[in-house]
Amino acid sequence: MATPGRSARSVLACGEVRTGLLPSFQALDGRAAAQLLRLRADEHVRVSERPNLYALSPEVLTGVDCRLPTSNGAKVRGVGTVIARAALTEGRVLQSTAYFSAPADGPDVRRPWGHYLVRPGVVEPFGKLPEQATADGVLRGGGRGDLDLGMISEGLLAQLVRHPLLDHKAPFKSRRTHLRWAARRTPEGQEPALDRFTLAQDGLRTVELRVPESIPAGAVAGLCEDLALHDWLLTTVVHMLENSRLGAADGPAAVLALRPAVDHLLHLWMPRAHVDRALGHLWDVLEREPGFSRQWENLRQRIRDQLAIQAIPLLHQALSTR
């Protein structure tokens, strides 16, 4: 007896996370976050208040029947469903992920749709899955007509930002990033590993992982959302500091340019806050090299120092006019 959702063992899980600033002047509180992410009326939005405010939408499915992206040009048709979900951190950073798992092989005919629907998030290949080529293909991005995870996560994001709760008055300008990930499945008992994190151009990041079969794809997606969130924070604050023309700009201008970081971003740094316990330690690799938190600490210190320096003339002014 096959339990629904437990189909043939998956050998690969892949996804894409889009991360951006919520287009709203005010950060959303827990209730509003739950309202925004209520993709279905009959299912709960998961809301956490510790250690930070974090809301996770129900998962929705998109049916696909198309070629899988492959790096070697192999043509593999896949049929099944891709899971999409969205998360909002501290009512400020909105992320959407699309992900799927794939078994090593599948039949050469398409089965009744009900077969795929009881395996949410599984895309079955026709014939044998070229595992490495598919993992590489997803990371590189597919060609025309290939399975497009980016389009699915972008579609969800587009749906969410049309929500009437949002006033489209973002407090500062920022760019979205997208992070693609691929996790090869390893036998039970092996330790999960983060093999590569690549910072590419135009906001693209890729992550390669190895994860034992027992860890659900949703947990891997959660880890990658966490990585994407913190990478976005670094990217955004670095950009903000560059634009503030630190040192060159006159006092008030620098303060104005940096203030959004203090108001909206500095408190968001909290690696592995909502990451599955079995995967949290994968952060350690990135902390050693390049040192995500180290860089963040440095940025935060620069911003604080800058604001402190700018405060001195104001203090003088205040004292002299007494």
Add this chain to the structure above:
Amino acid sequence: MTEAVFRETTADPGTQSVPLAHLSLELGHLYMEDFEAGPERLREHFAEVRIWVDAARASAARRIGGKRPRVSTCFLIDDYFSRFSTPAELIPLVLEEAERAGVVIDYLARESGCAVADRIELAESVMHRLVESPPPGSHGSRPPVSQTGWLANGQRTSPNRSALAEIVTWQPPQETAARNHSVFMDVELWSETDKGRLWSCPFLAAVWQLARLGLLRHLGEPVLVPKPWTGGEFPQDWDRLPPLLKLNDSRVAFSAYRTCTLMANRFLAVEDAVRLILDQVDVDSEALQQVAKRSAAEGVAVPEAVAQRATYVFYEEPANPSSPDGS
């Protein structure tokens, strides 16, 4: 690894399970004109149904190895598309005629309960769970079921305008899971009326099947929970009748691993549409797992695909017994 010390209930909401019988047996479906035709028509109906009830019970018993199966029976009255008489008048009549034929109705439901039950918009929720079967070539664009209100089992006919001329060539529709040739079906899920959205009969029947299969939840809680009938008068107004009523002290649950629906063969097209819908509903995965685990533990594993759990007996319409003078 140790258990987590800290837990937030809002971060980890559970899904309640529901009690489950082996089989939920529906004792036919009648249109308003059947009720209008008087008690003789009902009598004929239940006499025919009785035969298939026995057959369905025997089949359920065989499936569980000859033991006594838990079979609950139900009857659905249409108060959604047309309203006829009152519960106080009609229900005793139905119960009396069923009893006369030796058929026991355990649960009685109103069709509007499949649209809205206890202020929960069931049909709306199920509509949001539709995941269209993707025709080949679908690589991630979201199909707009919620815009069109139609659901098909393949690709529709689309007039293709050629680039050069005003010539419109006809493209045949195509069933996605066709074997050699297509049997294409397109089902209207709702229509918009002055009074709001009117759900179609197949769509409400799909909701009804999901309820009978124990697969509906609202925020993790069971929906369409049967209310016991204490034996008093039935109300004068359909709206005051609970959406699902338990008529006797049967201990067999309303929902079941499988459903069997006994109906006249004029309903065949509707039920084919119901299966088309069921095949494209992404039901609550925890509810699905609960059913799978429990049925497997009892040694009566359910078919994986939800639509496969619904079975039918289509019988010939009983002849109209009314005499020539129209009584």
